[in-house]
Amino acid sequence: MTGSAQCPHIEFAFQVNVARFEDDTIKQADITGKCVNCGQPLVFFCDLPMGVSWTHPTLSVDAQELRLPVLVLGDEVDQKKPRPSFSVRTS
Numbered sequence: 001m002t003g004s005a006q007c008p009h010i011e012f013a014f015q016v017n018v019a020r021f022e023d024d025t026i027k028q029a030d031i032t033g034k035c036v037n038c039g040q041p042l043v044f045f046c047d048l049p050m051g052v053s054w055t056h057p058t059l060s061v062d063a064q065e066l067r068l069p070v071l072v073l074g075d076e077v078d079q080k081k082p083r084p085s086f087s088v089r090t091s
Contacts, residue, residue: 009037012034015032015033016031025072025078026070029070031065045063050063052067054069
């Protein structure tokens with residue numbers, strides 16, 4: 001089935017990729033989703049900043065990727081260690 005208007009969008013598939021930067025205890029889970037029937041990507045409809053952060057969830061610029069900081073239960077985070085991040089402002 002092709003075309004978003006013809007599809008009822010009732011089955012979805014999600015993919016989670018985990019990124020690790022600089023051998024850090026904090027990882028980033030990048031979540032994307034799509035309709036199984038027509039392949040249309042899902043957009044995360046939430047009020048989150050665009051960019052990458054080690055302290056809070058963010059979105060990709062097209063809102064098709066949700067980025068979440070994660071760590072293994074029991075791991076400790078060095079709060080003083082500088083970590084790269086960026087944000088995108090819209091006007």
